[in-house]
Amino acid sequence: MTLARAGRYDESLACMAPKIGEPEAHCLIGRMLHHLHQDDAARTQAELALKDNPNLQAAQDLLAAVNTPGSAAAMAAPDATE
Numbered sequence: 001m002t003l004a005r006a007g008r009y010d011e012s013l014a015c016m017a018p019k020i021g022e023p024e025a026h027c028l029i030g031r032m033l034h035h036l037h038q039d040d041a042a043r044t045q046a047e048l049a050l051k052d053n054p055n056l057q058a059a060q061d062l063l064a065a066v067n068t069p070g071s072a073a074a075m076a077a078p079d080a081t082e
Contacts, residue, residue, distance in 0.1 A: 001028065001032055003015060004029045004032040004033070005032055005036070009029055013025050016028060016029075021053075023048075023049040024049070024058070026045045027046065027056060027058045027059045029045045030042040030043075030046045030049065030059070030062050030066075031062055033045060034066055042066045043063065043066045046060075049062075
């Protein structure tokens with residue numbers, strides 16, 4: 001997640017995807033982007049996650065959150081050391 005917070009999204013995805021799966025990695029990156037109030041980019045990550053796994057609840061929740069004004073605080077990004 002440190003890579004994602006630093007704007008290094010491709011590297012973050014490359015580190016996380018082998019461990020947790022690409023849809024979940026997109027979702028975590030999207031949560032970080034939402035936390036940083038970059039909702040257009042967060043929406044894109046949620047959509048990429050849902051493209052690979054339409055049933056991923058975390059991505060559905062993220063997409064709902066980015067479409068709800070003021071929701072970044074309620075969906076704080078997880079702590080991680082990636």
